[in-house]
Structures are given as C-alpha cells and as structure tokens.
Amino acid sequence: MPKETHFTMTNSLRRCLCFLGILLFSNGSGHELPLVQQKCTDYQNANFLRGTNLKVQFLLFTPLDPGCGKLVRESSDLQNSGFNTSLETKLIIHGFRVLGTKPSWINKFVQTLLHVADVNVIAVDWVYGSTGVYYSAVDNVIKLSLEISQFIRNLLVLGVSQSSIHIIGVSLGAHVGGMVGHFYKGQLGRITDLGIRIPVGHVDYFVNGGQDQPGCPSFIHAGYNYLICDHMRAVHLYVSALENSCPLMAFPCTSFKDFLSGDCLDCANPFQHSCPRIGLLEQGGINMEKLPKEVKVYLLTTSKAPYCLYYSLMAFHLRKERNKKTEIEVTLHSSNLTTSIKITIPKNQLIGKGLMAHSIPHCHINQVILKVLSSNQIWRKEESSIIGKFCVIPLPANHSTKMWCRSEPMTLKTNVNVFVNLEIPCA
Numbered sequence: 001m002p003k004e005t006h007f008t009m010t011n012s013l014r015r016c017l018c019f020l021g022i023l024l025f026s027n028g029s030g031h032e033l034p035l036v037q038q039k040c041t042d043y044q045n046a047n048f049l050r051g052t053n054l055k056v057q058f059l060l061f062t063p064l065d066p067g068c069g070k071l072v073r074e075s076s077d078l079q080n081s082g083f084n085t086s087l088e089t090k091l092i093i094h095g096f097r098v099l100g101t102k103p104s105w106i107n108k109f110v111q112t113l114l115h116v117a118d119v120n121v122i123a124v125d126w127v128y129g130s131t132g133v134y135y136s137a138v139d140n141v142i143k144l145s146l147e148i149s150q151f152i153r154n155l156l157v158l159g160v161s162q163s164s165i166h167i168i169g170v171s172l173g174a175h176v177g178g179m180v181g182h183f184y185k186g187q188l189g190r191i192t193d194l195g196i197r198i199p200v201g202h203v204d205y206f207v208n209g210g211q212d213q214p215g216c217p218s219f220i221h222a223g224y225n226y227l228i229c230d231h232m233r234a235v236h237l238y239v240s241a242l243e244n245s246c247p248l249m250a251f252p253c254t255s256f257k258d259f260l261s262g263d264c265l266d267c268a269n270p271f272q273h274s275c276p277r278i279g280l281l282e283q284g285g286i287n288m289e290k291l292p293k294e295v296k297v298y299l300l301t302t303s304k305a306p307y308c309l310y311y312s313l314m315a316f317h318l319r320k321e322r323n324k325k326t327e328i329e330v331t332l333h334s335s336n337l338t339t340s341i342k343i344t345i346p347k348n349q350l351i352g353k354g355l356m357a358h359s360i361p362h363c364h365i366n367q368v369i370l371k372v373l374s375s376n377q378i379w380r381k382e383e384s385s386i387i388g389k390f391c392v393i394p395l396p397a398n399h400s401t402k403m404w405c406r407s408e409p410m411t412l413k414t415n416v417n418v419f420v421n422l423e424i425p426c427a
Contacts, residue, residue, distance in 0.1 A: 040068040043123075046100035046131045054129030054140045056147050061121040066114040067107075069123060075154050085159045088166060088189070089120040091148065095171025095195065100131035103170075105235050112242045117280060124148060130172065137172060145179040152180070152188075163189040170235055171195040194234040203276055206298045207237065209256040215303025237307055241279035246308035248278040250297035251396065259298040262313045262353040265397040270295060273398045300357040310361055311395040315353040316343055316370075318388040319409065323347060324375065326386060328412065331369040332358055342373070355395075362394045363426035369419055372412045385413045390420060 041059055046052045059069030062082040070081040090113060094103045102125075110121050129140040152165060165188045169177030174193035181191045193201060208214065216229035241248045252271065253264035267275035276297050301307040314330045326345040331338060337360050345352030358365065372386060391405040404424050412418055 039070070041071040042069065043102035043106070043125045044127045045102065046097070046128045048098065048100035048131045052100070052128040052131055054126060054143050054147075056129070056144065057125035058151055059123040059125055061110050061114060061123065063114050063118055066111045069110075072122075075158055078154070078158060083120055083158075085155075087119050088117070088164045089122060089155060089160060090166045090168060091122045091124055091152075091177075093124045093144075093148070093167065093169045093173030093176050094126070095130065095169075095173045096134055096137045097127050097130045100127060102127065105232070105239070109235065109239055112239050116242050122151075124173075141172065141176055141179065145176050145183065148176065148180050149183045152184070162187045166190040166192070168192045168194065168238075169196075171231065192238075194238055195231050202293060202295065204294070204296050205250055205276075205278060206256060206296060207233065208300055209298070213303075214301060236305065237278055237301065240305045240307050241277070244306035244308065246306055248299060248301070248308050249275045249311075249396070250277070250299040251275060251311075252295050252297050254296075256298055260355050262315075262355045264298070265313060265393065265395055267396055268398070273396075275396050302359055309357040309359055312356045312358065312362060313353055313393040313395060313397070314341065314343060314356050314368075315351060315391045315393070316345065316388050317391070318345060318350045318386060320387075321348050321350055322386070326352065327373040327375075328352065329369075329371045329373055330354070330356065331371075332356060332365050333367045333369055334360060334365050336360070337365070361426065362392075362422075362424045365422050365424070367419055368392070368422055369417050370410065370412055371417050372414045374414050385411050387411050392422065392424065394424060 041057065043059075044055065044057060058072050060072045060078065060081050060083055061067075061069055062084070064082050070077070072078050072081055072083070092106070092109060094106065097103070106123060110123060113119065113121055124144075126140070126144050129144065130137045155165070156162065162184065167177040167180060167188065167190070169175070169191070171194070174196040177191050177193060181188050191201070211230070212218070213230045213233040216233065217226045220226050222229075237248060251259060251264045252267060252269070253259040258264060267273055278299075300309050300311075302309060312332075316328055316330075318326065322345075325347050328343045328345070329340055330343055331340040337358060339356070339358055341354045341356050343352040343354045368390070370390060387409050389405060390410055391403055393403045394401060404422070406420055410418060410420070
C-alpha cells in the first residue's frame with residue numbers, strides 16, 4: 001500500500017485544497033492530518049422491470065472538483081468533502097426514470113452550474129424509487145420529500161441559511177421540490193421547477209406556449225425522442241441560459257395568443273421594466289424582495305442552442321379604413337436570416353400589429369419586405385393598393401425605447417413585394 005502523506009497547516013482558518021483528486025484538509029490547529037483519497041460515487045442503476053423501493057443518495061459536487069460526486073450521508077461527510085457553508089447550495093432533483101438509468105443531462109447540468117457560479121451542488125439520486133411504473137414513482141414523492149427535508153435540516157445545523165438553498169426540480173422532481181418548499185413554509189431561498197406543465201410558482205414561464213417545442217419530432221415513429229423531447233426541453237434551455245450571454249427573456253401576458261398578437265410589449269407590471277429571464281437569480285431580472293404572485297410569462301425560442309430570440313413589434317397604420325380585413329405579410333431579411341409573420345388589420349379599423357421573433361439583434365437586420373395578401377375570394381374585386389405607415393418597435397418597450405417608422409407613407413399592392421431598409425441603430 002502507498003504511504004500516507006502528511007502535511008501541517010498553521011493558519012487559524014480551516015482550509016481545503018484539491019489537487020488531482022486528492023483532498024487535503026486541516027482543522028487549523030497545526031495537527032497533522034493525512035491526505036484523504038476522495039472516492040467518487042456515480043448514480044445508481046435500477047431494474048425497471050420489477051420497479052424499486054426508494055433508496056436515496058446525496059452526491060456533493062464542489063467548485064474544487066466538479067466532476068467528482070462525493071456520497072454524503074451525515075454532517076461529518078459534508079464537513080470532510082469540501083462543502084462550504086458560506087456558499088449557496090443548489091439541490092438538483094431528477095424526475096421519473098423510465099429505464100432506471102442515470103439522467104443523461106445531469107453531468108453537464110452540474111458542471112455548468114459550477115462553472116458559472118461559486119456554489120455547492122447536491123445531486124439527489126433517487127433512481128431507485130423513480131423507475132418501474134409511473135404511479136409507483138409518484139407514491140415515493142412524499143417519502144423522498146421528507147428525506148430531502150431531513151437532509152436540509154442537517155445543512156441548517158452546520159450553519160447553512162435557509163435563504164441560501166436553491167432547489168432545482170426536473171419533471172416529477174419539480175413536484176418533490178415544491179413539497180419540500182411547503183414543508184419549510186416557503187422560507188427556502190428559491191425553487192426552480194423545470195418541465196412541469198401547470199402554473200405553480202411566483203413566475204411561471206410558458207416556452208413556445210408550453211406545448212410543442214421547435215425541433216422536437218411531431219410523429220411517434222421518432223420513438224423515445226418523441227415522448228421526451230418536448231418535456232425535457234426545459235432542462236436544455238436552463239443549461240443553455242447558464243452557458244450563453246444572449247438572454248432567454250420572457251414577457252408577462254394574459255395568454256400566449258395575446259403575446260403573439262403584440263399586446264404585451266413591456267415588463268413594467270409587475271417587474272418594474274426588468275423582464276424576467278431564464279437562468280440564475282443574478283441574471284433573472286426578478287426582484288426577490290418584491291416577488292409577484294402567480295404571474296405567467298411567455299417567450300419563444302429557436303430549435304437548438306442557444307435558443308434565444310430577439311423581439312420586435314411590427315405595425316401597419318392604414319391611411320383610411322377598409323370594409324374588409326387586410327392581411328399583410330412582413331418578412332425580415334438579412335444575410336443569415338429570413339423570417340415572416342402575418343399582420344391582420346380588422347375590418348373598419350386602421351391598425352394591425354404582430355410580434356416578430358428573430359435570432360439576430362434588431363440593428364443587424366438589413367431589410368423588411370411587405371406584401372398585401374389576396375383574400376382568395378374570387379367573386380370579389382380586389383382593391384389595387386393600400387396606403388399606410390409602417391413602424392417597428394424593438395422590444396421590450398420602455399421609456400427609452402424609440403419607435404422606428406418609415407418617414408414616407410407606403411403604397412402596397414396585392415401580392416407584390418415592397419422592400420424597406422431598416423435603420424435601427426445598435427445600442
């Protein structure tokens with residue numbers, strides 16, 4: 001057997017150093033303590049054919065060794081594994097595991113968190129208990145919530161504050177996180193639920209309306225990916241938000257339909273002009289001291305990372321009313337972007353508007369193409385042209401946002417493209 005290596009540290013502070021997987025620690029008394037070889041523990045694998053009883057592991061990951069999960073059962077395990085009571089602690093709770101295997105996303109999730117924030121990460125492994133048939137996993141939710149609550153109680157004994165605890169629950173794990181928060185009477189720092197379809201929190205994000213996600217298969221022949229792609233998109237969005245600087249920004253609105261119609265332009269109420277964003281609290285745009293109550297916020301995404309989009313309100317003002325509805329196709333065009341929406345101006349009204357989402361900033365869009373669409377009513381004679389004013393508002397709108405309008409009125413003809421050069425400066 002290799003010899004033990006000893007070292008002495010006389011600093012009065014307890015210190016922890018990590019090098020090549022070896023943890024060195026001292027109690028600051030000057031006593032020699034042996035180097036401790038840290039054992040890394042992975043997630044369990046369960047037999048999904050038989051179903052399983054609950055068997056929970058708490059795995060600690062730290063900034064000093066983000067790739068190694070240390071199994072922590074008692075307070076002494078935490079103290080000897082590099083846990084820092086002065087840092088925020090994030091607990092990640094996975095959901096139902098169909099095949100009884102480790103979540104494929106967990107390693108990247110943990111390592112990304114530790115890369116962007118100086119925190120402790122506790123991964124809650126309940127693969128045993130979350131597999132088999134779904135209702136069996138549901139039966140374990142209360143038991144698991146109680147075990148996690150007891151684990152948090154151990155953290156509090158060590159001096160961790162309730163406000164520094166952030167629970168991140170995925171799918172069925174989100175229900176567990178909510179129950180743990182209930183046990184602590186809402187006093188924990190933050191709970192983030194990913195992949196849950198019902199409004200449960202202070203701020204509920206509805207991504208692409210909360211239904212089908214871009215890039216996910218639409219037909220069952222895609223197999224397992226058809227079943228989980230939409231559901232697990234929330235995890236990938238969250239990780240992408242941590243990794244990238246472009247914001248996954250959402251807007252408070254009464255419905256997804258109103259959001260797409262361009263009826264929700266700012267975040268004045270209740271967010272005081274700071275639109276909520278997916279990600280960590282310091283990037284989230286939400287004042288935790290003045291939390292809203294059950295606000296729905298909406299956003300659109302692309303089909304792949306980094307997923308984020310920019311938003312513009314497109315509006316057309318007719319010079320005079322028409323006795324039928326008017327539909328105008330608006331297309332944004334640049335060297336690497338072409339995207340379109342349809343603006344509808346109702347009968348006997350002057351203004352039509354719509355939300356345009358685009359993957360590049362407003363100032364990089366070179367051109368807009370406008371075209372009046374035919375009504376397809378062959379028995380009615382189409383008017384040869386319409387005249388009006390075209391405007392663009394970069395979103396979110398606030399007191400400093402400037403509307404861009406074409407200086408001269410435009411004449412649009414049915415099914416004829418009219419090109420407009422955009423002149424929106426970069427911020």
